[in-house]
Amino acid sequence: GAAELPSPPPPPLSPPPPPLSPPAPLSPLSPSRSPLLRACGVPVVSGSVAAQAWVGSLRHPQHQRLGLAELHPDVFAIAPRLDILHAVATWQKNFKRIVSGAVGSGGRIWGERGRFWGEGERFGLPNRPHTGGIAHGPRGPTSYYYLLPMKVRVLGLKAALTVKLMQDQLHVVDNLEMPTADPRYLQDLARYRHWGSSVLIVDVEEMPENIEKAVAGLKTITLIPVIGESPKVSRSVPKMSLKQPPKCPRSVPETSRSVPKASPQSALKHPQSALKHPQSVPISVPRVPKTSSKCPQSIPKVPQKPPQHPKGSPKVPKMPQTVPEAPQSTPKCPKAPQSSPKHP
Amino acid sequence: MLALVRAAGRALALPAASRGVSGGGGGGRPGPPLPLSSPLAGLAPSFRVREPPKPQQVDRWTEKRALFGVYDNVGILGGFKMHPKDLIVGPKWLRGWRGNELQRCLRKKRMVGDRMFVDDYHKLSKRIRFLYRRFNRTGKHR
Numbered sequence: 001g002a003a004e005l006p007s008p009p010p011p012p013l014s015p016p017p018p019p020l021s022p023p024a025p026l027s028p029l030s031p032s033r034s035p036l037l038r039a040c041g042v043p044v045v046s047g048s049v050a051a052q053a054w055v056g057s058l059r060h061p062q063h064q065r066l067g068l069a070e071l072h073p074d075v076f077a078i079a080p081r082l083d084i085l086h087a088v089a090t091w092q093k094n095f096k097r098i099v100s101g102a103v104g105s106g107g108r109i110w111g112e113r114g115r116f117w118g119e120g121e122r123f124g125l126p127n128r129p130h131t132g133g134i135a136h137g138p139r140g141p142t143s144y145y146y147l148l149p150m151k152v153r154v155l156g157l158k159a160a161l162t163v164k165l166m167q168d169q170l171h172v173v174d175n176l177e178m179p180t181a182d183p184r185y186l187q188d189l190a191r192y193r194h195w196g197s198s199v200l201i202v203d204v205e206e207m208p209e210n211i212e213k214a215v216a217g218l219k220t221i222t223l224i225p226v227i228g229e230s231p232k233v234s235r236s237v238p239k240m241s242l243k244q245p246p247k248c249p250r251s252v253p254e255t256s257r258s259v260p261k262a263s264p265q266s267a268l269k270h271p272q273s274a275l276k277h278p279q280s281v282p283i284s285v286p287r288v289p290k291t292s293s294k295c296p297q298s299i300p301k302v303p304q305k306p307p308q309h310p311k312g313s314p315k316v317p318k319m320p321q322t323v324p325e326a327p328q329s330t331p332k333c334p335k336a337p338q339s340s341p342k343h344p
Numbered sequence: 345m346l347a348l349v350r351a352a353g354r355a356l357a358l359p360a361a362s363r364g365v366s367g368g369g370g371g372g373r374p375g376p377p378l379p380l381s382s383p384l385a386g387l388a389p390s391f392r393v394r395e396p397p398k399p400q401q402v403d404r405w406t407e408k409r410a411l412f413g414v415y416d417n418v419g420i421l422g423g424f425k426m427h428p429k430d431l432i433v434g435p436k437w438l439r440g441w442r443g444n445e446l447q448r449c450l451r452k453k454r455m456v457g458d459r460m461f462v463d464d465y466h467k468l469s470k471r472i473r474f475l476y477r478r479f480n481r482t483g484k485h486r
Contacts, residue, residue, distance in 0.1 A: 092413045098434035107474065108467045139445045140452075143438040145429065154420055198405075219405035224414060227422035 040072050051076040051165060055172045058211070059179055061192050069172050071165070074158070080166065081159040087148060088156030097144040103137030106130060171195065176203050181213035186221060202226055446475040 044050055050070040057063035071077075104112075113131030148156075164170040171193075178185065190199050198220035201211070207223060215223040378385045403409075418426045429440025437455040438448070449472045457465055480486055 092416050095428070096432050098432065098438055105471065107470050110467070140448060141435050141438055142448070143432075143434065143442050145432065145438075145440055145442040147429075150420065153417065157417065157420070219410065222410050224411075227415070227418055 042072060042074070044073060048073040048077065053165060053170060053172050055174055056193075057174055058176060058189065061189050064193060066174070076158075076161050076165050078155075078158050078162050080163050081155060082163075084152060084156050085159050085163070088153055091146070091148050091153075094144050095146055099138070099142045099144070101138040101142075102140045103134045104132070105135070105137075105139070106133030109133040169196070175208075176201065176211045177208050178210040178214060181210040183214045183217045183221075186211070186214045186218065190221065198222075200224065446472065446479060449475065 051073055053069050053071055053076075054065045055067040055069045057066055109132040111129040113128075115125070119125055161170070190196075199222070201215070201221065201223045202225075203223075204226045207225065211223060215221050378388060415431060416428050418428060418431070427440070432439045435452075435456075437451045441451070443451065449468055453465075453468055453472065457468070460468070
């Protein structure tokens with residue numbers, strides 16, 4: 001009920017405002033507007049209509065549909081190319097593969113058969129260096145590297161996003177602020193909102209502590225940062241913070257190959273097969289600890305469980321060391337809102 | 345002497361169980377008889393039954409499995425500052441590259457040859473020589 005809400009829900013997004021000319025792609029707006037999306041500078045072709053998605057929040061389990069977000073159809077409403085999804089998934093699996101199996105040929109094994117226990121002296125064996133070797137065995141470390149064309153990989157990302165949106169497995173939230181750092185809250189939330197057996201969470205910038213701690217102990221809920229943007233960002237991918245759809249239930253492992261492990265904003269791990277509807281489990285409304293109205297984001301005193309993660313750190317993959325930190329060209333505005341592309 | 349040989353022959357003719365040779369896991373001999381009160385009395389087979397292996401329990405949510413494929417699109421989404429081939433872990437001469445056996449040997453010799461052991465370098469050179477002749481001087485395509 002309304003009495004339980006820690007703070008009044010943010011006002012829903014207004015209908016699309018008139019198009020700006022030209023819209024600044026990354027201009028920050030005041031937080032009073034809906035702090036949701038950044039503008040996408042790519043205009044929508046007049047023939048197609050923007051796709052739409054509900055915007056929710058993690059602060060309360062019933063904050064599921066607070067507003068509406070418009071998504072660019074060139075990314076979220078393309079044709080569902082399952083063949084490209086398969087190709088990209090296979091590529092992701094194989095291009096990193098280096099097989100170390102090595103069996104020597106006859107020439108390589110020459111002289112490697114040692115006689116260490118006096119066989120030669122006792123039985124008078126002739127010196128035979130040619131001992132062993134396999135004619136057609138695997139030779140040395142082998143790599144299976146190849147690259148799909150970049151446009152095919154980009155199309156794979158778009159296809160994955162489209163398929164997930166079409167199957168109601170894509171959920172957008174305004175930000176990842178949670179009332180508690182309790183992993184059980186997140187699990188109950190996922191069950192209450194029918195997100196499926198696993199959840200992949202992606203955010204653009206720094207994640208709040210609560211969600212990092214909550215995810216640290218969980219296995220099926222993953223948190224991934226988006227790779228930092230640069231001024232020459234790919235124009236076809238709008239910037240937004242969104243929560244990825246739930247992954248397929250574990251009962252269908254074989255179809256997991258059909259969905260690429262490619263992601264919208266960055267290298268997200270895509271859920272397994274997007275073709276199965278997530279299982280429904282008994283609903284339990286997660287308990288939201290009451291917070292004061294003055295500081296809605298205050299962390300209530302919840303007994304903190306020690307992180308179950310073996311490393312004891314939040315489950316965020318470490319970026320490779322060679323990536324230089326891209327200086328942020330825009331001021332740090334958490335979720336600088338502006339409506340998505342409009343018809344020109 | 346002859347009697348010993350005949351005794352040995354008679355012993356070989358007997359089945360293995362009574363010879364006292366113990367094979368792996370009981371050698372096929374039935375165990376002690378079950379008491380009549382047990383539910384399987386008279387129903388257990390008199391031979392050893394080999395069962396199929398139990399399905400191995402695989403954790404589908406290890407760190408590696410849950411985060412497989414992260415950063416594979418680092419170039420596309422990160423402004424092309426990195427390439428996915430930079431993420432590959434492996435021998436230096438094989439990162440982000442693919443070739444047949446001769447090409448791999450040549451590349452290894454070029455990149456790592458000066459650090460190899462003498463014997464290994466010699467064997468690698470022999471392999472290159474053999475493969476070159478095989479590819480370029482034998483067969484239909486040359």
